Amino acid sequence: MxxxxxxxxxxxxxxxxxxxxxxxxxxxxxxxxxxxxxxxxxxxxxxxxxxxxxxxxxxxxxxxxxxxxxxxxxxxxxxxxxxxxxxxxxxxxxxxxxxxxxxxxxxxxxLNLGGKNSGSSVRPKLLAIEQNGGIEELQSVLKKLDPVAFDKIDIDNPRRVMRAIEVIKTTGASITSQNDGSKxxxxxxxxxxxxxxxxxxxxxxxxxxxxxxxxxxxxxxxxxxxxxxxxxxxxxxxxxxxxxxxxxxxxxxxxxxxxxxxxxxxxxxxxxxxxxxxxxxxxxxxxxxxxxxxxxxxxxxxxxxxxx
The missing domain is CATH 3.40.50.300 (P-loop containing nucleotide triphosphate hydrolases)
Incomplete structure (x- = not known):
C-alpha cells in the first residue's frame, strides 16, 4: 500500500x-x-x-x-x-x-465529495442567502441542517459552508461522512x-x-x-x-x-x-x-x- x-x-x-x-x-x-x-x-x-x-x-x-x-x-x-x-x-x-x-x-x-454539478440547483439560493445575510446566515443554515459538519469544517469559508449545505440537501448525508469505505x-x-x-x-x-x-x-x-x-x-x-x-x-x-x-x-x-x-x-x-x-x-x- x-x-x-x-x-x-x-x-x-x-x-x-x-x-x-x-x-x-x-x-x-x-x-x-x-x-x-x-x-x-x-x-x-x-x-x-x-x-x-x-x-x-x-x-x-x-x-x-x-x-x-x-x-x-x-x-x-x-x-x-x-x-x-x-x-x-x-x-x-x-x-x-x-x-x-x-x-x-x-x-x-x-471522502466522496460528489461531482461538479452536485447541488447546483441549491447554489443560487445559498448565494442569495450570503448576499442578504452574510456568512453568519449561511452558518445558521448549516448548523440547523448538519451540526456535525458545522463543528468540523472551516465555517469561516463561505464556499465550504455552501458546499456542506449542498451535500446534505442533495444526498441526505453529511459531507463529513461521505466515505466510500476504501482505504x-x-x-x-x-x-x-x-x-x-x-x-x-x-x-x-x-x-x-x-x-x-x-x-x-x-x-x-x-x-x-x-x-x-x-x-x-x-x-x-x-x-x-x-x-x-x-x-x-x-x-x-x-x-x-x-x-x-x-x-x-x-x-x-x-x-x-x-x-x-x-x-x-x-x-x-x-x-x-x-x-x-x-x-x-x-x-x-x-x-x-x-x-x-
Whole structure:
C-alpha cells in the first residue's frame, strides 16, 4: 500500500521548516495541504515558503490558480492523490504539509465529495442567502441542517459552508461522512505544537514579519479585486485589513484583529486535528530532539509492510 506522511498542526508552529528538512533527507517531495497557497501572487499572507526554499525540493499544489479561480476540496483531493500515486511509483516520499484539516481529511478518508454539478440547483439560493445575510446566515443554515459538519469544517469559508449545505440537501448525508469505505493509502500523521503562550507569541511575531515583508501591498491587491477574488478575499491575513483600506479603522486596530484571528484559527486547527485524526504529537519546546525522532519514525513507517 502507498505510504504517505503528513505534517500538521497550528499556524506558525514550524510545519514548513520541518517538511523541508524531512524532504531533503528522505528523498521526498512536498504537497501543500493549505487551501490558500494554491493562489499565485498571494505569497506573504499565505505564508508560502520563500523562492529559495521552494527550490530546495519540489513543491506541489503551490501557485496553481489565479486568485479569481474557484478551487474546491474535491479539486485538492484528486490532484493530491494523483501526485502521491506518481511519487510512490518513483520511490519518493509523498509529504503533505499544511494546516487545512478538511483537505487532509478528504484525502485520508477518501471522502466522496460528489461531482461538479452536485447541488447546483441549491447554489443560487445559498448565494442569495450570503448576499442578504452574510456568512453568519449561511452558518445558521448549516448548523440547523448538519451540526456535525458545522463543528468540523472551516465555517469561516463561505464556499465550504455552501458546499456542506449542498451535500446534505442533495444526498441526505453529511459531507463529513461521505466515505466510500476504501482505504487507498497508509498515512502517518506528525503533529507539531507548542505551549500556548509560546505559540501565540510565534503567531504575533509572524504577523509583524509579514508586515515588514510587504503584507499591506498584497492585502491591498486583494482588497482592490475583492469582487473577483471570491475565495481568496476571505483568507485570514487579508480580510482583517479591509477596514483600513476603506478608511473605517486605523492600521494598529486591524493588525490587532489579524493577530487575534490568527490565534483563534490556530486553536480551531488544534481542535480539529485532535478530535478528527490520529496524530503523533510533538511539543517543539519540550522535545528538543523532535526532528530526529520524527525522522527515525518516518523511516520505520516507510519500511513497514501494511497488512491492510
Amino acid at each position: 502507498i505510504k504517505v506522511v503528513a505534517i500538521v498542526g497550528p499556524t506558525a508552529v514550524g510545519k514548513s521548516a520541518l517538511g523541508l528538512k524531512i524532504a531533503q533527507k528522505l528523498n521526498g517531495e512536498i504537497i501543500s495541504g493549505d487551501s490558500m497557497q494554491i493562489y499565485r501572487n498571494l505569497d506573504i499572507g499565505t505564508a508560502k515558503d520563500s523562492p529559495e526554499e521552494l527550490r530546495l525540493v519540489p513543491h506541489h499544489l503551490v501557485d496553481i490558480c489565479n486568485p479569481d479561480q474557484r478551487y474546491t476540496v474535491k479539486d485538492f483531493q484528486k490532484k493530491a492523490r494523483d501526485i502521491i500515486t506518481k511519487l510512490d511509483a518513483e520511490n519518493k516520499l509523498p509529504l503533505v504539509v499544511g494546516g487545512t484539516g478538511f483537505y487532509l481529511s478528504s484525502l485520508i478518508n477518501n 487507498w493509502a497508509d498515512f502517518y500523521l506528525v503533529g507539531l505544537n507548542d505551549d500556548r503562550p509560546k505559540l501565540y507569541d510565534r503567531i504575533n511575531r509572524r504577523v509583524d514579519k509579514m508586515v515588514d515583508m510587504g503584507l499591506l501591498d498584497e492585502a491591498k491587491y486583494v482588497y482592490d479585486h475583492r469582487d473577483e477574488f471570491l475565495q481568496a478575499k476571505n483568507g485570514i491575513g487579508y480580510k482583517e485589513l479591509f477596514p483600513y483600506f476603506a478608511g473605517q479603522s486605523d492600521l494598529n486596530t486591524c493588525l490587532f484583529e489579524l493577530k487575534k484571528n490568527s490565534r483563534h484559527f490556530a486553536k480551531r486547527q488544534l481542535t480539529y486535528f485532535r478530535n478528527q485524526m490520529d496524530v503523533d504529537w510533538y511539543n517543539i519546546s519540550e522535545d528538543t530532539n523532535y526532528q530526529t525522532t520524527i525522522e527515525n519514525k518516518i523511516v520505520k513507517f516507510m519500511g513497514e509492510n501494511s497488512n491492510e
